[in-house]
Amino acid sequence: MALIDLSKREVHCKIVYYGPGRCGKTTNLLYIYNSMNSNAKGKMLTIETKGDRTLFFDLLPLNLGKIKDFDIRIQLYTVPGQAIYEATRKLVLKGVDGLVFVADSLRVRRQKNIESLKDLKKNLVDYNLDIETLPVVLQYNKRDLAGSPIPTLSLEELEEDLNSDLGVKAFQAAATKGVGVFETLKDISKKTVRYVATKHLVKPK
């Protein structure tokens, strides 16, 4: 859940990049981190938890500065996509305010995309969250491979597989080149801030 501290005039929003392993979630964050002007971004952190096993996720804090005397901060997280990291994935989703579902355009990953979206929905339900009400955008990554000899999914197929129920905005992207990365970020950030402000900053009657 968004952290809103009226006494300190701070609003923190949490956006999670979700998707199957190797679809390009971290690449999205790396691109944002490396190409964005430094006055709004913090350092990209990779959290490595070592216990019985090694778990990872990334965090990139962004600061919008003061608006109407409020400090607005957006935290971007990625989850580990690999199946065995289910617990971490679920943990990272805790308190999420906005979601980017990054899908892999490679045809061989079709099933993984679908499974990952199912996994996301299931994990959200466990937190009493509904994907229908949360701000969500889809990003179809690796579109630069379309038209190449590598078998890729068409946009219709991706829409059919992932967006037929959701009906949310979707972006094509090639995260390694930055195509679609900032478009996705801007859109989900706006949606999330609007969602958080409407939900938590309603003026008392």
Add this chain to the structure above:
Amino acid sequence: MKEKNTIPEPEIFTAEIEDTIDDLFKPSKKIEIDPLTQEIKEVQAEPEGAQESPLELDLKVEEQGPPPVEVEAEAAPVEDEKQETLLELDLELELEEQQGQGADQAEPQKQPESAAGQAPKAPDEPQDIGKRLEQLNQQLFTIEWEVTETQIHQTLDLLAELLAAPEVNAQARTHSIIELMKRVLQNMQFHPETVPATAPSVLKKSTSHLTDILTGKDVQEEDTEDILLELKALIEKPEETVTEAEPLFLDQEALMEDQGDKKTEEESRLEEPGPQGPAPEKESLHGPAPVFPAEEGLRVLEAHLIELNRCVNRIEPLEKLLSKTHGMEKLYRFQHDIRRTLEDQILELSNCFFKGRELELPKPSRSEKDSQDYINSISDKTGASCPWKELLTVNIEGMEIGFPNDQLVYASAPPWLSKSAIRKGESLTLARLKAWPWSKLKGLFKGALAGMDDSVLSAMSFPVIRRLGDQELKVPSSFTVIILYDGENGAALLTGEPPLPIKIPEDAEYTPEMGGGFEGQVNTNGNIIKVATASSLNQV
């Protein structure tokens, strides 16, 4: 001030935020990320219309064609990809394919770099002061989010680099600000409970002020004074609440740094050996802290410095060995960072307390030197050539295949219940290795899987490798299941025989990166052992 207690109108508020998002969330430069190595390459902006380079063409197609595609769900079905633009992507496709075959491990693999807190760039690259200040600003942003020891260390390193810069040394005020910032960070590290919550913002303010000074902006002397006072206020606060016993000379270090020629009572005591025993003034601040007389304190400090220096001398040969050993890069960096931190501490303390006095730090002792020579000789002989001293080998289809001992986590005949399923399966779920459905998995494995809980182990599965190099691997009716796992990648092989250990002689030759599932090959007097690791098998 009136606005302080009001809640903004959501509509106006969000509209304003959206404008800010539009302004801020845009790339300041064009980069490309290597999909395989995650290396960042800066791309020169080409003039409009210049499309000679296939890569550029590729970018332009994506950017200028139907704009970075926003597929509105309610919009008409999206036109299929521009088939007329055959993009020259061969190289990238190869890379993508390799990355694809590297399976799901690619993401975690690269991440430890960030975990170490390193921005993806060469660490020893010379950097200008602006870059360092930018990094410092980023570090402080991060500390504002979460104070961790690693972050503080990295920020202290950055401050040390800044202190060494001639631009900083040329001005006393920049030097003082950085010294005080260091002190605040050290307090954050050792007495976090005493550091006021405003510390991160004061540090950021100080960095901004530093940037102004160093970039030649017109900075008022009073503003610098204010910054210094704010920083000092942060430092002075913990002293009132510190309860642990601390030697007096530590306080002296603090005071020497920020007081210049103004001497405090503590300093005077240190410089002129006063009455033995605890100083009453200090007691009032620190409670019953043991107070060292100056000479005694310096003597103890000198002994500690000598010991620290000895530690550095011990680390050096190990670091050298690790630097030459394949697969030990992370450990090397770890040792390297420890050594650098120790050296910085020695230098700082020596400069602070033994300025003008020659502190004789010992050279490596004979035994240390001997061990260093020994390690050097080993690394010269074998470090660069073969990374392993021992391998576990099996003979598969006439090939001798070796596995690193530390990666082989399981080697045993399959349980009869699931033998057939394992034989045919594309992947091996560890739960299949249970002798009986109610059996425990814990205890069956060694290495990185040892000690994991059953719930975790049961959920893990690894690909079963069916081909190595050009060779299709046939599974005999009676077979051994071998599992390799390095903490990130895992793979299973079904072999006709259990693996046997073999020592690798020092003069063995090693040829890395063969492909086809092999990490490299070791030549021991004409006997070729192809080495497969968990990560190389995942590239098959």
